[in-house]
Amino acid sequence: MKEISCKLLVIGAGPGGYVCAIRAGQLGLDTVIVEAVKPGGTCLNVGCIPSKALIHAAEEFEKAVHRAGKDDPLGISAGQPKLDFATTVGWKDNIVSRLNGGVAALLKKARVKYVQGRAQFRDGKTIEVETETGLQVIRAENVVIATGSAPVELPSLPFGGKVISSTEALSLKEIPQKLSVVGGGYIGLELGTAFAKLGSKVTIVEALPRLLAQYDAELVRPVSKRLAALGVEVLVGAKARGLSSKGDALLVETADGKDRKIAADKVLVTVGRRPVTDGWGLEEIDLDMNGRFIRIDDRCRTSMRGIYAIGDVTGEPMLAHRAMAQGEMVAEIVAGHRRNWDKRAIPAICFTDPELVTAGLSPEEAKAQGEIKIGQFPFSANGRAMTRQGEDGFVRVVARADNHLVLGIQAVGQGVSELSAAFGLALEMGARLEDIAGTIHAHPTQGEAVQEAALKALGLALHA
Amino acid sequence: MGEHVIRLPDVGEGVAEAELVEWHVKVGDMVREDALLAAVMTDKATVEIPSPVEGEILWLGAEIGDTVAIGSPIVRLKVAGEGNVGQGDATTEPQSEPEPVAQEKKAAPVPEKPAMPPLAKREKEPAPVQPAGVRSAPVGAPRREGEKPLASPAVRLRAKEAGIDLRQVPGSGPAGRIGHEDLDAFIARGPQPGKASGLMRSDRVEEIRVVGLRRKIAEKMQLAKARIPHITYVEEVDVTALEELRAALNKQKAGPDRPKLTLLPFLMRAMVRAIAEQPHLNALYDDDAGIIRQYGGVHIGIAAQTANGLVVPVVKHAEALDLWESGAELNRLAEAAKSGIATREELSGSTITITSLGAMGGVVTTPVINYPEVAIVGVNKMMVRPVWDGAQFVPRKTMNLSSSFDHRVIDGWDAAVFVQRIKALLETPAMIFVGE
Numbered sequence A: 001m002k003e004i005s006c007k008l009l010v011i012g013a014g015p016g017g018y019v020c021a022i023r024a025g026q027l028g029l030d031t032v033i034v035e036a037v038k039p040g041g042t043c044l045n046v047g048c049i050p051s052k053a054l055i056h057a058a059e060e061f062e063k064a065v066h067r068a069g070k071d072d073p074l075g076i077s078a079g080q081p082k083l084d085f086a087t088t089v090g091w092k093d094n095i096v097s098r099l100n101g102g103v104a105a106l107l108k109k110a111r112v113k114y115v116q117g118r119a120q121f122r123d124g125k126t127i128e129v130e131t132e133t134g135l136q137v138i139r140a141e142n143v144v145i146a147t148g149s150a151p152v153e154l155p156s157l158p159f160g161g162k163v164i165s166s167t168e169a170l171s172l173k174e175i176p177q178k179l180s181v182v183g184g185g186y187i188g189l190e191l192g193t194a195f196a197k198l199g200s201k202v203t204i205v206e207a208l209p210r211l212l213a214q215y216d217a218e219l220v221r222p223v224s225k226r227l228a229a230l231g232v233e234v235l236v237g238a239k240a241r242g243l244s245s246k247g248d249a250l251l252v253e254t255a256d257g258k259d260r261k262i263a264a265d266k267v268l269v270t271v272g273r274r275p276v277t278d279g280w281g282l283e284e285i286d287l288d289m290n291g292r293f294i295r296i297d298d299r300c301r302t303s304m305r306g307i308y309a310i311g312d313v314t315g316e317p318m319l320a321h322r323a324m325a326q327g328e329m330v331a332e333i334v335a336g337h338r339r340n341w342d343k344r345a346i347p348a349i350c351f352t353d354p355e356l357v358t359a360g361l362s363p364e365e366a367k368a369q370g371e372i373k374i375g376q377f378p379f380s381a382n383g384r385a386m387t388r389q390g391e392d393g394f395v396r397v398v399a400r401a402d403n404h405l406v407l408g409i410q411a412v413g414q415g416v417s418e419l420s421a422a423f424g425l426a427l428e429m430g431a432r433l434e435d436i437a438g439t440i441h442a443h444p445t446q447g448e449a450v451q452e453a454a455l456k457a458l459g460l461a462l463h464a
Numbered sequence B: 001m002g003e004h005v006i007r008l009p010d011v012g013e014g015v016a017e018a019e020l021v022e023w024h025v026k027v028g029d030m031v032r033e034d035a036l037l038a039a040v041m042t043d044k045a046t047v048e049i050p051s052p053v054e055g056e057i058l059w060l061g062a063e064i065g066d067t068v069a070i071g072s073p074i075v076r077l078k079v080a081g082e083g084n085v086g087q088g089d090a091t092t093e094p095q096s097e098p099e100p101v102a103q104e105k106k107a108a109p110v111p112e113k114p115a116m117p118p119l120a121k122r123e124k125e126p127a128p129v130q131p132a133g134v135r136s137a138p139v140g141a142p143r144r145e146g147e148k149p150l151a152s153p154a155v156r157l158r159a160k161e162a163g164i165d166l167r168q169v170p171g172s173g174p175a176g177r178i179g180h181e182d183l184d185a186f187i188a189r190g191p192q193p194g195k196a197s198g199l200m201r202s203d204r205v206e207e208i209r210v211v212g213l214r215r216k217i218a219e220k221m222q223l224a225k226a227r228i229p230h231i232t233y234v235e236e237v238d239v240t241a242l243e244e245l246r247a248a249l250n251k252q253k254a255g256p257d258r259p260k261l262t263l264l265p266f267l268m269r270a271m272v273r274a275i276a277e278q279p280h281l282n283a284l285y286d287d288d289a290g291i292i293r294q295y296g297g298v299h300i301g302i303a304a305q306t307a308n309g310l311v312v313p314v315v316k317h318a319e320a321l322d323l324w325e326s327g328a329e330l331n332r333l334a335e336a337a338k339s340g341i342a343t344r345e346e347l348s349g350s351t352i353t354i355t356s357l358g359a360m361g362g363v364v365t366t367p368v369i370n371y372p373e374v375a376i377v378g379v380n381k382m383m384v385r386p387v388w389d390g391a392q393f394v395p396r397k398t399m400n401l402s403s404s405f406d407h408r409v410i411d412g413w414d415a416a417v418f419v420q421r422i423k424a425l426l427e428t429p430a431m432i433f434v435g436e
Helices: A015-026 A041-046 A048-067 A085-109 A186-198 A217-229 A320-334 A363-367 A383-387 A416-428 A433-437 A448-457 B099-107 B116-124 B153-161 B180-189 B212-227 B240-251 B263-277 B323-338 B412-427
Strands: A004-011 A031-035 A113-116 A118-123 A126-131 A134-145 A149-151 A178-182 A201-206 A233-236 A239-243 A249-253 A259-263 A266-269 A273-275 A307-309 A348-350 A355-360 A372-378 A393-400 A406-413 B002-007 B017-023 B036-041 B046-050 B055-060 B067-069 B073-079 B230-238 B283-286 B291-294 B300-305 B352-356 B375-388 B393-406
Touching (some): A004 A015, A004 A113, A004 A320, A015 A085, A015 A320, A048 A085, A048 A186, A113 A126, A134 A320, A186 A201, A186 A217, A186 A266, A186 A348, A217 A233, A217 A355, A217 A406, A239 A266, A307 A320, A355 A416, A363 A372, A363 A393, A363 A406, A372 A448, A393 A416, A406 A433, A416 A448, A433 A448, B017 B212, B036 B073, B230 B412, B240 B263, B240 B412, B263 B323, B263 B352, B263 B412, B300 B323, B375 B412, B393 B412
Parallel strands (some): A031 A113, A134 A307, A178 A266, A201 A233, B300 B352, B352 B375
Antiparallel strands (some): A118 A126, A149 A273, A239 A249, A249 A259, A355 A406, A372 A393, B017 B067, B036 B046, B230 B393, B375 B393
16 A cells, blocks of 8 residues: 655544644644544543433433422422433434544544554654555654553453443443442542433442542532432442452452442443553654653653654543643644643543532642632522522632632532633633632522632622 | 930041941831940941930931931930930920931031032932833732743733743733733843743842942042052062962961961062162152152051952051061951951051952952052962073963052152062062061
């Protein structure tokens, strides 16, 4: 097959890779993108998007179940709902494939050449791709490694059969009656909650003393409360030992040192993700590493000239929007613009119930830098939250005590994921408490809680 | 409660006034008896003014740099008891009218430098630090080390594209936020984009009031340069033999009367010998009166650097001091000058001066004569130079002497004879001592 030469080659068409390629194409760079599976990567195919679809379906179903045969405060009565899970999955798959098509179309529009197949470095400037029609050699002046991440396997619970990763959990044929989730991070909680709402008996096994350990206890409390209300059993400080000999139960050593058998049709292991640094020829180019990750500088340059890396393969936080921002930046750098990573905040969201958002510094992190002011406003005092039956949770603003510069904003509550835009903007713009407090926040919205939290930090809260 | 007025005491030396060089207190301070209130400087000595009573400072009667007449009120204190106002002269010091006092102070006769008080007055006026039209440096707390500059993404992008390091850009917005206008201002006046990123222009202008010793030095230098037509004569001296002798002497056991010898005692001895042959170089020229006072005693001023500036302690009657005594006296005076305890007596009365910067002495200097003297001998850096001895180059320790003379009363010929004589003595150091 004829060799291809290009200015920029992107390996991996996940959110980092495809954004990089689109921007590069827009900037007139001769760009090729190689993808082994489907455009959109983990995020679109087996991550963010399908999980959000499943979570939405689960929420809708749970509402219906909740109302069936009970006294609903809203006065709505309905019969026992039924779930055709195959239809649910079909609906979700449809969204995914529409987005797959969307990404492919955007790449095409930006005149990016899409090569389907597994890429392998031959040397720093040459990549071989095994395509359906044969070996394609691509020579590139610049290469962007955007190979992403994959679920981490536990030695005691290798994937296969009943033991599944998030990928399989999103394409189950039927809802497991009994689901054990190993790992109480955000992926385990999002999926565990969804299956609990869909009717599974869910047990969450977390080795650390509490769920969502990277967040402070106050933020996580409403989530724990809701899990309990949904009948999810949470075992913290517990270690998963493996499957029982019959394979119908998960063996767990509980916090008090006792062995326990938890009956399970499926065991979902969500103990983290690892960067994909194998299978594409890293050994051929010998890049400097930063632990398990590829080491990059503030321009996403690796230790080899002309080779960039972006996204999950470069480290935490493994979030699609970080990869996208990196991808965009690298495309502009290759096009000759001056850029470097100067983002102030990468908001992070747990689509748990209720949702949890963090942006910037936590109170603990901020305190380590100097004196701070904190303002926290509860949704129980927010009209819109009350009318949505979402009174649990709060917005919390953390600012410097001396000049009131906002350092971080956190929130937990129904629908707060949409507030992340305001949080990110406030931090990037260098807002002070007075800026947020002085901005009219439309009434009645949950966003008012952001303004109230800022007012409260200033000692001027109106509704608390 | 009464009021106590402190007047500038007679600081001795028959002076009529003194320059206020330092306040140790401010209005509102509580002071104890004997606490230091201020420092004033007369011709050369600095005198501390202690408080005779305990009390609270109500008023300070002069600013730093002001010349204050002896007897002028300088401090008013609130004291327990009656104080000293209201007894006798109280009516002349009304509490409500400090102005006449200040006027008296300003109007006080200043015989030497009538121009100084107006200058002191001018200094009080706030001067524009930057020309109009230039943005003044924005206020706002400076960023802490390692702290990221505060700017919106659009500003950051513009700065990046212009090659500007935002850490160098002062922010005028809330919390020191850098706005587009700050960036515009920086681009307009800052280093050119793309050039050395770490270097930054400073538009700072600092006003430093010339007071105290610095002012005295300035006046003295001005006087010397304005009145004396200097002639400077530079000659090279081979000090190899002298250095050998000095090293040999210093090898002997040191003691209180046997200090480590520097080159200066030898030079002083040589100057004494040379002056014996040319006494008119050891003189003060009173140009106003048209009289040259030629001195029998050789009083050698030694220019010395102190933390505050140049002072010139004087070795009196160097003609009567042998090498060791010269060295010992030199050390004592240098120490006293550096620690600021030299008396007015020790800092005046020279008839000729030596200036030496030791290792910093350079190759040539153009010394300024210590007015009203007529000669100054400058010592330059000693170094090993190749010298042609007629057959080959040999390494010799050499040193230049840069000497200035008042050409009104010293002819070039005489100056040259004087320096050549010193050179001859230093090059064959035994000659310094033969016949002593």
